[in-house]
Amino acid sequence: xxPTQRDGDETAAAAVRRPPxxxxxxxxxxxxxxGNTATGSTVRAPFxxxxxxxxxxxxxVAETARRVGNYxxxxxxxxxxxxxxxxxxxxxxxxxxxGTHCYHHAWHADLWRKRLPELREMKPERLTVxxxxxxxxxxxxxxxxxxxxxxxxxxxxxxxxxxPRFIAAxxxxxxxxxxxxxxxxxxxxxxxxxxxYDDWRDGEMLLQSLITTPDHVRRAxxxxxxxxxxxxxxxxxxxxxxxxxxxxxxxxxxxxx
Amino acid sequence: xxxxxxxxxxxxxERFVQTNMAERMKDARTVNDVGSSRKxxxxxxxLTPDRHDASDGARSLMHGIMVGEIQALxxxxxxxxxxxxxxxxxxxxxxxxxxxxxxxAWDEARHVEISAKLSDWMGTELGQxxxxxxxxxxxxSNDPILRLAGVNRALEGLAIDVFTQMKEFGDLAGDPYLEFxxxxxxxDEVTHVKMGxxxxxxxxxxxxxxxxxxxxxxxxxxxxxxxxxARGETExxxxxxxxxxxxxxxxxxxxxxxxxxxxxxxxxxxxxxVRAYRDKAGVGSVPG
Numbered sequence: 354x355x356p357t358q359r360d361g362d363e364t365a366a367a368a369v370r371r372p373p374x375x376x377x378x379x380x381x382x383x384x385x386x387x388g389n390t391a392t393g394s395t396v397r398a399p400f401x402x403x404x405x406x407x408x409x410x411x412x413x414v415a416e417t418a419r420r421v422g423n424y425x426x427x428x429x430x431x432x433x434x435x436x437x438x439x440x441x442x443x444x445x446x447x448x449x450x451x452g453t454h455c456y457h458h459a460w461h462a463d464l465w466r467k468r469l470p471e472l473r474e475m476k477p478e479r480l481t482v483x484x485x486x487x488x489x490x491x492x493x494x495x496x497x498x499x500x501x502x503x504x505x506x507x508x509x510x511x512x513x514x515x516x517p518r519f520i521a522a523x524x525x526x527x528x529x530x531x532x533x534x535x536x537x538x539x540x541x542x543x544x545x546x547x548x549x550y551d552d553w554r555d556g557e558m559l560l561q562s563l564i565t566t567p568d569h570v571r572r573a574x575x576x577x578x579x580x581x582x583x584x585x586x587x588x589x590x591x592x593x594x595x596x597x598x599x600x601x602x603x604x605x606x607x608x609x610x
Numbered sequence: 611x612x613x614x615x616x617x618x619x620x621x622x623x624e625r626f627v628q629t630n631m632a633e634r635m636k637d638a639r640t641v642n643d644v645g646s647s648r649k650x651x652x653x654x655x656x657l658t659p660d661r662h663d664a665s666d667g668a669r670s671l672m673h674g675i676m677v678g679e680i681q682a683l684x685x686x687x688x689x690x691x692x693x694x695x696x697x698x699x700x701x702x703x704x705x706x707x708x709x710x711x712x713x714x715a716w717d718e719a720r721h722v723e724i725s726a727k728l729s730d731w732m733g734t735e736l737g738q739x740x741x742x743x744x745x746x747x748x749x750x751s752n753d754p755i756l757r758l759a760g761v762n763r764a765l766e767g768l769a770i771d772v773f774t775q776m777k778e779f780g781d782l783a784g785d786p787y788l789e790f791x792x793x794x795x796x797x798d799e800v801t802h803v804k805m806g807x808x809x810x811x812x813x814x815x816x817x818x819x820x821x822x823x824x825x826x827x828x829x830x831x832x833x834x835x836x837x838x839x840a841r842g843e844t845e846x847x848x849x850x851x852x853x854x855x856x857x858x859x860x861x862x863x864x865x866x867x868x869x870x871x872x873x874x875x876x877x878x879x880x881x882x883x884v885r886a887y888r889d890k891a892g893v894g895s896v897p898g
Contacts, residue, residue: 429695432712437611437691439715440684440746443621445722445736452683452719455690459712466705478695499611501621 410531417535418472420526422480423488423591425465429481430492431515432458443501444563447508450555454511457548464541471537484592491583498576505563506576512556513573514580518590520549525596613692617747620684625737626677631744631834655848657775659783667848668779669734675772676725677741678765683718685749685761686711693754698813703754707813710805714762717798724791731787748831755813759824762806764831767856767869769799771841774852800859807860832869839877843870846877 400406412420435455442448469477483489495515498506527542564573589595622628657667689703690711696702726736748760773796780789814821835841841849851873856866 429708433691433708434611436687436689436712436715437615439687440615440619441611441621443623445623445680445726448621448680448683449719449722452687452715452722455687456712456716459690459709463705463709496611 406532408531408533410535411529412526412531412535414472417530417538418469418474418480420522420591421465421468421472421538422474422477422482423484424522425462425469425477425481426483427488427492427515427519427590428458428462428465430496431511432456432462434492434496435511437496438499438507441499441501442504442507444504447504447559450559454552454555457552461545461548464545468538468541484590484595485587487583487587488590488592491580491587494580494583505560505569505573508556508560508563509573509576510580512553512560513577514584516549516553516556518584518595520546520553522590522595523549529597611691614750614752615688615692617743617750620681620743620746622741625735627737627740628743629740630747631742655846656850657779657848659779664779664783668776668783669729669732670739671772671776672725672729672732673734673739674742675769675776676722676729676736678745678769679718679721679725681743681745681749682761682766682769683715683722685746685757686714686718688749689754689757690715699817701752701754704813707754707809710809714802714805717802721795721798724795728788728791744834751827753820753824755810755820755824756827758806758810759828760831762802763810764828764835766799766802766806767832767859767861768835768841770796770803770855770859771849771852773799774855775849796855800855803856803859803861829868829872833872833876836873836876838880838883839873842873842877844874844877847873 432455435451435458439448439451439455442451466477466481469480474480483492495510498510523542523546527539527546530538532539560573564570617630620628657671658664661667690708693701693703693708695705695708698704698707729736745761745765748765749757751757751760773792777789777792777796780786780792810821810824814824839847841847841851843851843853851866851870853866856869857863861869
């Protein structure tokens with residue numbers, strides 16, 4: 354094994370290979386800036402100059418697990434709703450999109466369930482819960498429409514209310530968690546967000562193609578208003594503080610690190 | 611949204627006309643046409659491009675596949691929805707089974723897309739043929755394990771047979787487009803049947819009565835879909851039994867033998883019924 358500086362006794366060969374140190378910079382920083390092609394040295398800074406990830410994050414392990422549990426619960430309710438609705442919509446293209454998106458959200462729920470034990474929650478079902486009572490009520494109202502003539506209401510609930518809330522909560526989480534300690538959550542969020550954007554676009558385009566009369570516009574707006582009111586009460590998918598601000602003390606341990 | 615969704619409420623646009631197995635069997639044209647055009651079909655009853663009715667037969671079969679895929683999509687979606695997460699006892703299903711059902715919903719959605727495009731390719735309009743809702747009926751049981759037995763094992767098993775047949779048809783007809791699509795759908799169906807086989811064994815591991823009831827239900831559905839001998843291992847049946855793919859999907863040799871025997875019995879029953887009908891009507895006997 355090749356001796357390292359950490360071993361405390363630098364070899365003569367290593368000393369010869371040591372690159373010149375620029376004024377005011379540590380040897381490692383100098384190498385990182387200068388590169389090592391000239392000297393053949395393999396000494397590199399642990400973070401390349403373009404790697405600007407930061408260590409601090411707003412969420413500790415417990416708060417991350419709480420949020421992830423809320424995501425898992427809501428994604429599960431969403432995939433169940435989409436699966437159940439497939440048989441209730443007469444429009445063939447909507448039927449197929451619901452079937453496709455059903456799996457996307459099931460996969461997201463699975464990713465979060467698998468993340469929970471990594472966050473010290475060995476019984477994922479304990480944290481796979483709604484953020485609060487209003488969030489549970491929201492899902493009840495979201496899944497209420499069943500009749501075949503209510504496709505607009507079904508689409509509005511998912512694509513104009515819930516999925517935009519998912520995009521917001523995931524984006525907030527990704528941008529505020531530690532980029533180093535919580536990298537696995539960020540990786541999942543990045544995959545999931547891509548689905549959310551694509552599915553939102555699909556759903557919004559279906560809605561635009563179905564909303565063709567003033568009555569349709571009124572129906573869409575009325576249903577959106579009804580659901581938004583409950584969602585505001587819930588404070589978002591993870592409750593108050595879903596996208597920061599608000600009451601950060603509701604069951605979470607968020608704080609600046 | 612209701613927990614369980616009845617077959618008569620399945621949502622369709624106005625192009626679709628629905629029927630069910632009972633109505634179909636009441637139709638004399640369904641029961642009594644065995645061998646009616648046998649002469650022009652040659653010795654084999656298999657759907658092959660050289661049959662005089664190959665074009666209509668293939669189009670009708672493809673439309674049947676498409677509406678079957680729609681119902682399979684609906685059935686998988688309902689199973690993902692209808693049962694709470696639990697250990698598999700009572701009205702609960704394991705989360706991973708729910709996940710598999712959601713995955714199947716996506717697969718079936720793609721199959722609807724594929725078969726809609728193939729139908730168009732073959733010159734068929736949506737709704738040109740009646741839709742038999744029997745597949746979704748099998749997905750209406752209150753016991754999720756019965757749904758797995760009826761849909762994933764019996765009906766998706768039939769899909770393996772049908773897709774194998776259609777793939778061969780595409781090959782013989784020199785239609786690589788059809789053959790390519792059927793090959794992909796066949797891969798998914800083997801996966802779905804395997805899901806059914808695996809979950810049935812896992813969830814009923816300590817409940818032999820429930821397993822027996824589920825397998826009995828599977829037999830009922832299998833028999834219904836023996837189509838009076840429409841599927842079987844001899845050339846007398848239009849659709850072959852895809853043994854190899856069924857084995858890949860988790861069927862044991864004994865189980866495949868049992869289905870084969872059931873198909874054979876169904877064919878003999880039907881031939882006897884047709885003979886009796888023709889004797890009564892004085893139109894002569896059916897060969898074979």
